[in-house]
Amino acid sequence: ECVFFEYGAVVMWGLTVEEETMILQAMESFEEEKLGISDIESDEFHFAYNSKLQPRIYNDIITLKNPGNIMVKLTISHALAQSAKLAHFESRIEQTILGTKHIPQVLKLTGKIDMPRTAINRKIGELFAMRIDVNLVSNVLDTPEIFWSEPRYEPLYSATRRYLEISPRVETLNQRVNVISDLLDMLKDHQTSSHGELLEWIVIILILFEIIVGVITLTFDYFGYRNELERR
Secondary structure (H helix, E strand, O other), X not given: OEEEEOOOEEEEOOOOHHHHHHHHHHXXXXXXXXXXXXXXXXXXXXXXXXXXXXXXXXXXXXEEOOOOOHHHHHHHHHHHHHHXXXXXXXXXXXXXXXXXXXXXXXXXXXXXXXXXXHHHHHHHHHHHHHHHHHHHHHHHOOOOOHHHHOHHHHHHHHHHHHHOOHHHHHHHHHHHHHHHHHHHHHHHHHHHHHHHHHHHHHHHHHHHHHHHHHHHHHHHHHHHHHHHHHHO
16 A cells, blocks of 8 residues: 655555555656655655554554554554654754854854855755745644544554654754754844945945045145136
């Protein structure tokens, strides 16, 4: 069985690697915002049937009572898909933090950010987009609506989420987003400050230019007046 989720995750049960690859290739024409190979997150679990045990996941082994209970597989699939989606954003957040951690250090040592204005704007856009994406994924990680109509499966879903540590991982992710938000605010403040300094220098230069023009004008007026007096 395969379970596809609208947020770009798929959970496959009992397929060979070749079959999984074939299905994913067949779905490529329906993809939007295709990820690079290095950005794809995947997890692998083993599963077995045991009619004497309740459905559960332990030591990365999923135990099911019988092959015919599709709802149990769907319930576990929801948690597995959410975990994979969360892992994708954990990876993106980690890469973003590693790629920007030098900025506060440079600011601390030099008192300025030695980046062109366009580069700062791109970095602000990148951080802002990341923050929006994480806020959107928070909705994906909510309890699926199916458990409102099928509440008897929610305990299994919650147990699977606990095993995958989704809630503490979400909390950690939000803390890292706060770090990105602080960095975003710092870049905005720096850009505003730099723009203010540029305007101040423009004003100073204009005033200096006006003074120079005034001095030159007075000098010409003075020599003109002096020559006029000498002719008299």
